[in-house]
Amino acid sequence: MVPIDNITGVILAGGRATRMGGQDKGLIPWQGKCLVESVIAALRPQVSTLLVSANRNQLQYAKLCNCPVLTDTFGHYAGPLAGMATALQQAQTDYVLFVPCDSPQLSLQLASRLYISLINHQATISVADDGCRLHYVVALIKRALLPDLLTFLNQGKHKVSEWYAQHSLARADFTDIPETLVNVNTLEEHAILTQANN
Numbered sequence: 001m002v003p004i005d006n007i008t009g010v011i012l013a014g015g016r017a018t019r020m021g022g023q024d025k026g027l028i029p030w031q032g033k034c035l036v037e038s039v040i041a042a043l044r045p046q047v048s049t050l051l052v053s054a055n056r057n058q059l060q061y062a063k064l065c066n067c068p069v070l071t072d073t074f075g076h077y078a079g080p081l082a083g084m085a086t087a088l089q090q091a092q093t094d095y096v097l098f099v100p101c102d103s104p105q106l107s108l109q110l111a112s113r114l115y116i117s118l119i120n121h122q123a124t125i126s127v128a129d130d131g132c133r134l135h136y137v138v139a140l141i142k143r144a145l146l147p148d149l150l151t152f153l154n155q156g157k158h159k160v161s162e163w164y165a166q167h168s169l170a171r172a173d174f175t176d177i178p179e180t181l182v183n184v185n186t187l188e189e190h191a192i193l194t195q196a197n198n
């Protein structure tokens with residue numbers, strides 16, 4: 001059984017979105033709403049508490065998501081790990097499920113697959129694998145890793161894959177539903193995905 005009561009869900013929305021021309025990705029249109037609203041809808045039933053990690057438009061995120069919005073405390077736009085660290089500090093649960101704000105088709109099996117994989121591999125981090133690549137910011141992480149992450153960041157390091165490589169990492173299999181991990185980084189990808197859903 002997946003311990004939903006013991007999982008905090010965190011939407012990472014604190015990037016610069018340079019490939020999107022600087023537009024805040026979570027707030028771009030998606031099926032008549034903002035993209036982050038689709039992420040929230042998929043994540044909410046799978047976790048006990050929700051948090052958003054953002055470095056701009058915090059009021060808008062708070063209204064749309066109806067949950068606390070955290071601003072990175074480890075440098076401005078220092079990368080996803082900075083948002084993860086801030087969220088791990090705030091979370092009260094043993095597990096924290098991170099998702100990006102730009103993946104509008106997330107599976108309702110996300111938490112269960114990541115959790116089962118983490119337990120089966122006796123890992124501390126579980127990452128979604130679509131068969132072609134790992135989605136580093138779709139991950140279930142044990143909150144107990146916070147001190148280690150702080151040490152890593154305090155060394156001036158920011159690379160997600162480098163930090164993960166220092167830990168026991170499980171790969172959760174999403175090869176049967178890779179479309180649930182698709183994210184939109186550019187206006188072109190946004191247009192293609194919008195068209196595919198019409």
Ligand SMILES: Nc1nc2c(ncn2[C@@H]2O[C@H](COP(=O)(O)OP(=O)(O)OP(=O)(O)O)[C@@H](O)[C@H]2O)c(=O)[nH]1
Pocket residue numbers: 012013014015016017018019020025053054055072076077078079080081082083084099100101102137185
């Ligand atoms: N909290 C926080 N989240 C971040 C930060 N950088 C990236 N993210 C989030 O992490 C996820 C993956 O980020 P990327 O798409 O690789 O980077 P990005 O800055 O959003 O976009 P590009 O500038 O186009 O690479 C997205 O959901 C981002 O919002 C950051 O500095 N802080």
